[in-house]
């Protein structure tokens with residue numbers, strides 16, 4: 001069994017990412033599996049210099065131990081292109097030169113932004129530069145999330161044909177994640193519920209590529225009082241190693257793991273040991289977000 005933690009190096013580790021690290025770590029280590037790391041640094045302009053190194057140092061200071069080498073998405077474009085070519089060979093990919101405005105003028109709102117209406121599916125000539133989209137179908141995609149329960153989505157209705165490679169040449173998150181998870185042998189994905197709506201797109205790609213389907217568990221995300229997910233953009237407080245034990249205890253409370261009072265005086269390593277031994281995914285609140 002293999003789990004993973006996949007932060008984006010857009011800033012230092014914050015409480016929201018600590019939750020995902022802790023939950024995926026405990027879930028995997030409690031079952032004797034491996035826990036892998038990868039940096040989701042596809043979007044270089046959004047990256048903060050030094051953040052990747054800072055995140056790794058913070059994880060170490062918090063007592064986390066990962067298995068194998070850390071992989072960096074920015075170094076894996078060839079792999080993503082190969083996979084895009086495989087989908088192209090199955091006639092599942094087309095070029096799209098629609099501008100943002102053209103899409104906004106004709107599209108309906110869906111589960112995660114606008115539903116692309118398929119304008120370019122049958123266009124004979126497409127201008128450069130253009131994006132690449134994958135053709136979706138009008139079929140329900142259903143899965144059982146270990147925390148959030150039964151989830152169902154119809155990609156044609158809720159999302160539309162989605163982008164795999166942007167017009168500026170960047171590979172889309174949905175494609176990169178699917179390729180990396182299969183390459184890293186990931187069997188169990190534990191991550192924030194802000195990604196729950198992306199999961200059917202990833203399952204669709206896994207199905208089309210003939211990949212094994214991982215198990216999913218989406219933990220509630222920490223949000224501010226306005227309901228926005230804690231992130232660098234919403235000015236989430238950075239967590240620091242000097243208070244690592246206190247942050248870990250707080251994260252365990254957030255995930256309803258009920259750490260005993262005396263654990264607060266322990267080292268981060270001891271807290272992680274307790275958390276792994278007592279991890280109970282059934283206690284994690286079945287909510288998409290919780291105000292922190």
Ligand SMILES: [Zn+2]
Nearest residue numbers: 096097098120
């Ligand atoms: Zn188009």
